[in-house]
Amino acid sequence: MKIAVAGAGAVGGYLGAFLKKAGHDVTFLARGKHLEAMKKSGLKVIENGEPMTVDGDFTDDxxxxxxxxxxxxxxxxxxxxxxxxxxxxxxxxxxxxxxLQNGVDNEEVLSDIFGQERILSAAAYISSHIQEPGVIHVDGVTKLVIGALHESLVSFRDNVAELFNEANIETLTRDSIMEAKWKKLLWNATFNPLAALSTATVGEILDNKELRETAENICREVLLIANKNGIPLKEKMFTITFKNAELARGHKPSMLQDRLNGKKMEIESLSGYFVKKGRQLGVETPAIQAIYSNLLYIDS
Ligand SMILES: NC(=O)C1=CN([C@@H]2O[C@H](COP(=O)(O)OP(=O)(O)OC[C@H]3O[C@@H](n4cnc5c(N)ncnc54)[C@H](OP(=O)(O)O)[C@@H]3O)[C@@H](O)[C@H]2O)C=CC1
Ligand SMILES: CC(C)(CO)C(=O)C(=O)O
Structure with a gap:
């Protein structure tokens, strides 16, 4: 298949490299030093210590x-x-x-621009970062959960899932993809903004009484909003979210990495979205609001 990667960074570069290795025609969109490095020496992915390098069309055009x-x-x-x-x-x-982005708001923007019948969405369970220009570092187990926003795309969704599985990226399909995205977002909304603000790792948040309490409050607020918004996330998702966090103790959520690297943080998708939704739905969001306003201040 002819595949293009819009944003060949930690996630796009990694997935594109595996698709390229599996024989697909892949074009990688990037910029700056990362693009220069890939043009010069190819794209290197180091997954759990295993390196591989792929050639490809690397471009900013x-x-x-x-x-x-x-x-x-x-x-x-x-x-x-x-x-x-x-x-x-x-x-x-x-x-x-x-x-393959975190959050649930990108789907709305993309649907407005391209139409819902052209959009697939994935919950991307990936832990990757750009280690240095041209080099992507990936840890742990990767899994994608893919769904279509419109039923006319279901058979294409299945083809795409097969294509990833053949490329050794474990991929499942879901009919209720937005529910799957909210489940992942529950984790990201709980830990990414708080880690970015405090600069604590996931484990440090879990071990600090006050930070943990704040994380729990955020998680409860997101759960309430999801349910009021018609996404039926069960109470047990609270426990699952914190259980999953125990498995990622050393992790610096991507928003913290962005802050440390002086990059823009996904404040609106992972924090501001809930403040706005909360207002619309009549759900109080004091914990999220406090973190959100602090992050906006830092960002400005
Ligand atoms: N990293 C992870 O482990 C995970 C990330 N996600 C989500 O995936 C999404 C992508 O994250 P991630 O891969 O980490 O981000 P990265 O910043 O690593 O990758 C995005 C890349 O796209 C480039 N880019 C953006 N706009 C353009 C453009 N117009 N032209 C050329 N290049 C462009 C960026 O360049 P520049 O740096 O110059 O802006 C960057 O290299 C986010 O929503 C994130 O939350 C989801 C699961 C896991
Ligand atoms: C926790 C993780 C790595 C899960 O894929 C993530 O989404 C993030 O750090 O933003």
């Missing part, structure tokens, strides 16, 4: 996306609208867009 059949949409949510609008202006009306 979006016209390379003109004949893509599948676009892996992997920019940070702060870049979603601008990147999507630029892709849309190309006039490639047949490509399907698969968002």
């Amino acid at each position: 979006l016209t390379a996306f003109l004949d893509a059949e599948l676009i892996l949409f992997c920019v940070k949510s702060t870049d979603t609208k601008e990147t999507a609008e630029r892709i849309s202006e190309l006039g490639n009306d047949h490509a399907v867009i698969l968002t």
